[in-house]
Amino acid sequence: MHSSFGLDSLATVSDARSRSITAENPDGEVGAGGQAASDLGPGRKGRPCLSDVPSGATETLAEIDGPGSIDHIWFTLPDRTDAGEHVLRDVVVRMYWDGEDDPSVEVPIGDFFCNGHARRTTVNSMPVVAAPHGGLNCYWPMPFRESARITIENQHPGPLPALFYQIDYSLVDELSDDTAYFHAQWRRENPTTTGEDYTIVDGIEGQGHYAGTYLAWTALEGDWWGEGEFKAYIDGDDELPTICGTGAEDYVGGAWCFDAGDGPETYSTPFLGYPLYDDGSDGHGGPPKHGLYRWHVPDPIRFKEDLRVTIQQIGHDGRSLFERSDDIASVAYWYQKEPHAAFPALPAPEKRRPR
Structure with a gap:
């Protein structure tokens, strides 16, 4: 091919x-x-x-x-x-x-x-x-x-x-x-558990490579929301991952809260992006919403036995870090040899509705 x-x-x-x-x-x-x-x-x-x-x-x-x-x-x-x-x-x-x-x-x-x-x-x-x-x-x-x-x-x-x-x-x-075969799985935690990393995907078994992440992130607390680290637990990693990033905006290639001085700046590039920022001021009373993606096409995360991928919910109030709880939905994209492990049950439509 x-x-x-x-x-x-x-x-x-x-x-x-x-x-x-x-x-x-x-x-x-x-x-x-x-x-x-x-x-x-x-x-x-x-x-x-x-x-x-x-x-x-x-x-x-x-x-x-x-x-x-x-x-x-x-x-x-x-x-x-x-x-x-x-x-x-x-x-x-x-x-x-x-x-x-x-x-x-x-x-x-x-x-x-x-x-x-x-x-x-x-x-x-x-x-x-x-x-x-x-x-x-x-x-x-x-x-x-x-x-x-x-x-x-x-x-x-x-x-x-x-x-x-x-x-x-x-x-x-x-x-x-x-x-290998293409796979994609959706998850949501609404709200996330304070102090516990959000699971993007878990239970992948076999050989393959992780190809990308999409995050639909709703900020439920004030201040900056994206200090949490992306983690990939590869081939038996237990408490600590082999791959650990430095923050949500860093994971998708941005920096410093996406802020150019007058608020977050959106962007969309071949392999990473922050295409959506909604500050919640549209009159409908919804909280701020963000959309982010990172494609591991030039840099796939390879595994031979198993894989688990997570991201933290950590904020910054301008003085110090703090644990926070948000509403996160995600899509994990990966390739592996079949068979694949069964997916968790997809939540009912009413549990998938955005805030």
């Missing part, structure tokens, strides 16, 4: 076969796209999306026989309906590789694309791009040997008026023995 991030691969001819699944070609069949008719006639944008997906319904968007690799996924959907404002937390994306019963990806659709807090945010990174106005893209390579299945579940209280999607993939003759 070629690298999904390197332009150098474009100059190499490949025997891989390009395919794409949309509502216009739901099976990705050869020469079968765009058949549905509209008022303009046959093949003139007759079925660009799924319409009126019922509340409680699970739609299978892709079932693909391997070997192959998903190269790009694009979604767009309303971020609110007449039934509520939290569509991006209420709709859940799941992905299954090689016929597995338990998903390797289980994440609310907004958080998967770094649009946490159920709100649209522009993101310009290498593996994840959220383009105006609500175009959700990912370029995480997702190889599979036998099969791939992608579903969405509508846990919103009302129907989804429209769900647009495109899943671009390549079919190949074989994958190398060292190919």
Whole structure:
């Protein structure tokens, strides 16, 4: 398989076969796209999306026989309906590789694309791009040997008026023995426990590498919130981790509270960013909200046996550090050889709603 991030691969001819699944070609069949008719006639944008997906319904968007690799996924959907404002937390994306019963990806659709807090945010990174106005893209390579299945579940209280999607993939003759599988898991602690590190992911067993973190952080106390250290416990680490950072803004490549003198400054770069800052002054009475990401693409955290990843909640009041409690949701992204350990149960929609 070629690298999904390197332009150098474009100059190499490949025997891989390009395919794409949309509502216009739901099976990705050869020469079968765009058949549905509209008022303009046959093949003139007759079925660009799924319409009126019922509340409680699970739609299978892709079932693909391997070997192959998903190269790009694009979604767009309303971020609110007449039934509520939290569509991006209420709709859940799941992905299954090689016929597995338990998903390797289980994440609310907004958080998967770094649009946490159920709100649209522009993101310009290498593996994840959220383009105006609500175009959700990912370029995480997702190889599979036998099969791939992608579903969405509508846990919103009302129907989804429209769900647009495109899943671009390549079919190949074989994958190398060292190919690992993509995984992503969502967690939330609301509120966090004072003095205890927040767990981004735990229970990863096997061999692989950690590829990235997205944090949707709601500050429930005053003063600076991001002094906590990122930690990665690798291959049997117990009380102390092998990798320990220096602060939340440092982990995503920033510094000094993101403050240029007149308040936090947002940014979005290929591998790290702070794309969302909401000071809570929008009149709705909500606390300050932050969105942060760090992609370990050039610097993956490799493990052979197990991995646990955490971050602390420590603040600074201008004079000294203090333990604090906030509302944190996260997505962990990693690659490993299957099988993977079972994920914790995904919280119910009402437990996922942002403050």
